[in-house]
Amino acid sequence: MSQLPKPDTDALRSKYPDVFDRPASARLAMPAMILAVFAIFVFGLVDLGFSPAKLMSGLSQLGWITVMMIPPDPGSSLPAYLAALGETLSIAVLGTTIAAILALPVSLLAARNIIPSQLLRFPVRRFLDSIRGVDTLIWALVWINVVGLGPFAGVLAIAVADFGAFGKLFSEAIEAADGKQVEGIRASGGNALHEIRFGLMPQVLPVIAGQVLYFIESNTRSATIIGIVGAGGIGLQLAEQIRVLEWQKVSFLILMILVAVAAIDWISGKLRFAIIGQRAVA
């Protein structure tokens, strides 16, 4: 066993000054940040009225509710629930499709390689951003004011909310497309419309189809909740049963939602696989 020579700390210290003597700002940044995060957290707990007593009584209530939920039991309203689930799926599929159809032309206006002018693109983009900034539930409330209570309001709410999201995603897909194919069409004498149809669309359609399928999937979740404000679907039943404290029905409805979402996940995963291949699914 040979002994390692003792390192010459002074020499090392003078050789690598920034390793040994980090400035105070660098050393204090991390603890200061953690302290700030924690301080805001504690302030939040106090400001939002958290108290151990409230938490304890709430948790025991929650435990009681969980016990009451077992076993899940639809009672005699299973047909009504199945119909509501169908309604929810319909809202998701229809809303997403309408949004995609409306968003496609607008997304062309927001794409840099189609509309080079910043002046025209900017308002379109901000418009899409504003639509996205408003939650689906808020859109549902607005549409209920317009077409009345019911699933139709839900369809329109999802269509509008997704219109904003699709506009952004589609325009990004279009911007990522290869410009060479468009050039090829132009070189063979195609006009602007031909360029989009034969140069751009074959490249972006599979991407768009994948995104639409993914949104149908995520909208199944959104569609379950817009019923809470009265826009149809299984959320309406769920909110009602929670309000009248029918916990066995509540747990059954939640199970139904979980199964439906899993089924849609599985189907759309398969479809996406078929459309764009394994690489893009992940």
Place this chain on the structure above:
Amino acid sequence: MANAISILPDQQLAVLNDTYRKAVARKRLKASLAAVVFFAALIIAAIGAEVNLRTLFTYFGNFVSYFDRILTLEDGTRVWTNFGEWFWGWQKWLKMLGETILISYVGTLIGAVLAFVLNFFAAQNTSPAPWLRFVIRRLLEFARTVPGIVFALIFVIAFGLGPMAGVLAIAVHSAGALGKLFSEIVENADMKPLEGVRSTGASWLSCMRFAVLPQVTAGYASYALLRFEINVREASVMGFVGAGGIGQELVVAIRKFYYSDVSAILVTIIVTVFAIDITTGWLRGKLFGKEARA
């Protein structure tokens, strides 16, 4: 190079054309079949969702005029001509907005801590036992799939009306979503440091602390910030079911037709969401370099 293109003899060309047409025909048949199935699904969906185009056309004017109405003050002038009147309740709304942001902040933090504790058990390469991994994964899946607002509805009954229910609902839902993302980061971590630490005889806990954690912290923080952004939106509607935040004010304004209030609150929410998006984007860029911004 005038005649670079040579034309094949007719016989050969016919065979090629034939094969090409067959290949295209099969593809076209498949595409049109898919289109038919899709349209059938749409029609069934339209019937299921009680779509009524006549209602839409009759009332579509209402949708447009709704925006006209929410942009008009009670005395008939446009809202932007009199900011003081438009944002008359700004003190109350700012307070509610602060509450909304606090709800999402506290909720995200609790959710992130829960996800942090659970994710090492859910990741394939670090989980101590397969059965534990299975249980934790199902638990996270449940928390992620049930929408936050459904948790809020139940928590409002258990914990009473108020922001506490909203915070806990956001915390549970975020724990599910972040737990999955965190465990994916852990699964992508380099296993060699782990082997090194384990070879020194360290316990499972020390392995996690000294081999895995240094690799994954940045990714965790980045995802948590992203989640905070999403949760601000989520928290803005928690008030619809009585779980605190600005949603309460909004739903009252919409239901009672206080038109200019609706637009004022919506503008406040949109501006806040923009501001938070930009700030967290900047923060992520600053903390974790440019690649983490996407």
